Amino acid sequence: xxxxxxxxxxxxxxxxxxxxxxxxxxxxxxxxxxxxxxxxxxxxxxxxxxxxxxxxxxxxxxxxxxxxxxxxxxxxxxxxxxxxxxx
Numbered sequence: 001x002x003x004x005x006x007x008x009x010x011x012x013x014x015x016x017x018x019x020x021x022x023x024x025x026x027x028x029x030x031x032x033x034x035x036x037x038x039x040x041x042x043x044x045x046x047x048x049x050x051x052x053x054x055x056x057x058x059x060x061x062x063x064x065x066x067x068x069x070x071x072x073x074x075x076x077x078x079x080x081x082x083x084x085x086x087x
Contacts, residue, residue: 026083026084026085026086027039027040027081027084027085027086028086028087029051029055029061029064029067029085029086029087030055030060030061030087033052034048034049034051034052035048036048037051037052040081040084040085041077041080041081041084042076042077042080042081043073043077043081046072047070047072047073050070050071050072050073051067051070051073054069054070060087061087062087063087064078064082064085064086064087065078067085
């Protein structure tokens, strides 16, 4: 019975991964593309592209809070995503 549970859970996890239900870890705001950034809470396609554009124009972020310099990104948005962001 235990082996059956392991097999069923393994199959469920394998099937969930392609549907985007498994989080892969932190998002590096200095290297992530717009589609990856858009998956963060409160960041859609437009804000994600704004982050990429800002980074191209101004260079890499030196602090997570520097995201506030991007139009449309608030401290609240950063706070919601704090655990998922890295440099």
